[in-house]
Amino acid sequence: AQSVSQHNHHVILSEAASLELGCNYSYGGTVNLFWYVQYPGQHLQLLLKYFSGDPLVKGIKGFEAEFIKSKFSFNLRKPSVQWSDTAEYFCAVKGGFKTIFGAGTRLFVKA
Amino acid sequence: DSGVTQTPKHLITATGQRVTLRCSPRSGDLSVYWYQQSLDQGLQFLIQYYNGEERAKGNILERFSAQQFPDLHSELNLSSLELGDSALYFCASSGGLAGVSGEQYFGPGTRLTVT
Numbered sequence: 545a546q547s548v549s550q551h552n553h554h555v556i557l558s559e560a561a562s563l564e565l566g567c568n569y570s571y572g573g574t575v576n577l578f579w580y581v582q583y584p585g586q587h588l589q590l591l592l593k594y595f596s597g598d599p600l601v602k603g604i605k606g607f608e609a610e611f612i613k614s615k616f617s618f619n620l621r622k623p624s625v626q627w628s629d630t631a632e633y634f635c636a637v638k639g640g641f642k643t644i645f646g647a648g649t650r651l652f653v654k655a
Numbered sequence: 656d657s658g659v660t661q662t663p664k665h666l667i668t669a670t671g672q673r674v675t676l677r678c679s680p681r682s683g684d685l686s687v688y689w690y691q692q693s694l695d696q697g698l699q700f701l702i703q704y705y706n707g708e709e710r711a712k713g714n715i716l717e718r719f720s721a722q723q724f725p726d727l728h729s730e731l732n733l734s735s736l737e738l739g740d741s742a743l744y745f746c747a748s749s750g751g752l753a754g755v756s757g758e759q760y761f762g763p764g765t766r767l768t769v770t
Contacts (some may be wrong), residue, residue, distance in 0.1 A: 564694055576758075579759075586763075587657065587762060588698075588761040641703075643757055643759065
């Protein structure tokens, strides 16, 4: 069965620190991979996506993610976080017709 | 603005009641998804419709039902409401059964409070 695991439920960082949020999935076939962000009081928005090609994907607001097929991972990174990055981040995996979301990681950035 | 609209924005009702949440997908999107988000359960996928037909089912209770109409808008019906049904209900849409990529566009949500 398809599943998505986000390792960290809560992350607290100071501004300018580097960020890496883990995401692992299980699915036997071809996948499309996504990271969504939900700012406080708002709906989910797409940060970045991977279909094929270059496994290093760049998204909005300086975020990037790397697809490592052998590790079934799609970790999200940002070299230097800002207070405005405080949000909940969801990894999602689409295999076939079904998209599964991870449980989310709440990031709090201290000013 | 994602182009997905949901009404109402807020809903307060009593236990045992029935409510209907409405969603209009982005223009041209055939797939509609419903999610429930609560503090203790996180984001839970409920159900997906594609062009009027149910396509995938998640953790949807039997007291809940949904449908997608010919104009592609969708309604989520919640009945015999319980306190635990208090949550944010999101609708999302995407460009097709598989879509080009499957990325979903989320609406602003309906906050349901059951008292």
